[in-house]
Amino acid sequence: MTIQTKKAIPPNADQAGLRKIGRQVRARLSANPAAYKVPSEDVELFALGDFMTPAECERMRELIDATARPSRVFDLEYSSGYRTSYSGDVDPHDSFVKKIGRRIDDLLDIDPAFGETIQGQRYMPGQEFQPHHDWFHPGTTYWDLEMNRGGQRSYTTMVFLNEVEAGGTTDFTEIGLSLEPKPGVLLAWNNATPEGIANPMTMHAGRPVKQGSKYIITKWYRTKNWF
Numbered sequence: 528m529t530i531q532t533k534k535a536i537p538p539n540a541d542q543a544g545l546r547k548i549g550r551q552v553r554a555r556l557s558a559n560p561a562a563y564k565v566p567s568e569d570v571e572l573f574a575l576g577d578f579m580t581p582a583e584c585e586r587m588r589e590l591i592d593a594t595a596r597p598s599r600v601f602d603l604e605y606s607s608g609y610r611t612s613y614s615g616d617v618d619p620h621d622s623f624v625k626k627i628g629r630r631i632d633d634l635l636d637i638d639p640a641f642g643e644t645i646q647g648q649r650y651m652p653g654q655e656f657q658p659h660h661d662w663f664h665p666g667t668t669y670w671d672l673e674m675n676r677g678g679q680r681s682y683t684t685m686v687f688l689n690e691v692e693a694g695g696t697t698d699f700t701e702i703g704l705s706l707e708p709k710p711g712v713l714l715a716w717n718n719a720t721p722e723g724i725a726n727p728m729t730m731h732a733g734r735p736v737k738q739g740s741k742y743i744i745t746k747w748y749r750t751k752n753w754f
């Protein structure tokens with residue numbers, strides 16, 4: 528009788544899926560005149576203005592306020608101050624939230640079943656999200672769980688919902704890019720390289736809000752059905 532041991536997850540996990548989604552989204556966004564490709568050799572990043580109207584941004588901020596609680600992506604990170612923002616689980620069954628989700632699915636042309644539910648984030652003065660990757664690091668304990676429910680994260684989408692009085696930029700630390708929150712603007716980036724390998728150059732941070740508040744929504748896509 529043999530005893531099964533856990534296999535180490537290689538860094539190129541889900542490579543074929545990541546490559547395929549990268550290709551699909553590239554084709555879709557390159558054909559969209561509203562999508563601006565941020566010039567970088569190292570990260571595939573697009574920006575779209577007016578993805579949500581001011582009224583939609585306001586409605587989403589209200590939904591976030593109604594449910595805001597401390598972010599708990601992973602409790603350890605929260606308690607160590609790694610991520611100090613508040614997150615609201617915006618109701619995935621709400622028709623308005625569903626409509627925005629469908630619009631993002633359609634924008635990217637990724638199978639909607641690969642999409643996680645929309646997360647709302649709220650940062651008050653002093654709150655931040657320190658530099659990190661959105662892709663799961665193979666070898667970590669949560670990867671054992673995530674590999675079986677959707678696999679690696681492929682694309683990140685994020686929409687700014689308000690103007691921040693001071694601070695709160697989204698910084699891509701490895702490529703020296705700092706983006707100021709502009710309400711209604713959507714960012715979409717590939718967490719992998721065109722070859723389908725998790726891309727270390729996608730390191731980014733939500734910098735501390737200095738004055739005012741910052742509201743965003745994020746929607747992540749996997750490489751397989753997420754549920």
Ligand SMILES: O=C(O)CCC(=O)C(=O)O
Pocket residue numbers: 648656661695696697698731732733734743745
């Ligand atoms: O707040 C930001 O600008 C970044 C948020 C982020 O990186 C995330 O939610 O994964």
Ligand SMILES: [Fe+2]
Pocket residue numbers: 659660661731
């Ligand atoms: Fe992130």
